Amino acid sequence: MAETSYLEDSKERDSEEYQTGRDCGHREFFGFKGLSTLTSMILKLASRSFILKKAPGADGVTADICLHAVEYDPDLFLYLLNKHLHHFPTPWKETTVVFLWKPGKATYTNPRSYRPIGLLSVLGKILEKSLSPG
Structure with missing residues (x-):
């Protein structure tokens, strides 16, 4: 059932935005870099x-x-x-x-x-x- 419901993680299926996130590291891309508390x-x-x-x-x-x-x-x-x-x-x-x-x-x-x-x-x-x- 898992094979039917979930696709394997693949860079080829990433949107352009998500690929940018993968490439530059999720912390910086999603705004964690400047967060203090x-x-x-x-x-x-x-x-x-x-x-x-x-x-x-x-x-x-x-x-x-x-x-x-x-x-x-x-x-x-x-x-x-x-x-x-x-x-x-x-x-x-x-x-x-x-x-x-x-x-x-x-x-x-x-x-x-x-x-x-x-x-x-x-x-x-x-x-x-x-x-x-x-």
Whole structure:
């Protein structure tokens, strides 16, 4: 099913913009170079923007846990995220893929009868959202 749902990463299929990003390094291309620190307000807005009952990523940390942690001690959470501004931890990049049935299919023996859902780490999502609020 994975071969049906996901293409292999290939430079040949990159858009011109994404190829530029690959060539010059993602940090500089996506604006991380001049970023110094996140603020408490940005962090709180990012953590409040998630639907709390959605499934977590492989780390098992849910959005409601993160929201409560940010509300309880925003300075600690800010410290952790600011430490990762120039290094995005590998576990935050990993995706757990769950295949869901597409409704109304006559049979579910065909891989195209399923829809892949990628579950990412909420911690990584909070960092990403904090970097590009809006």
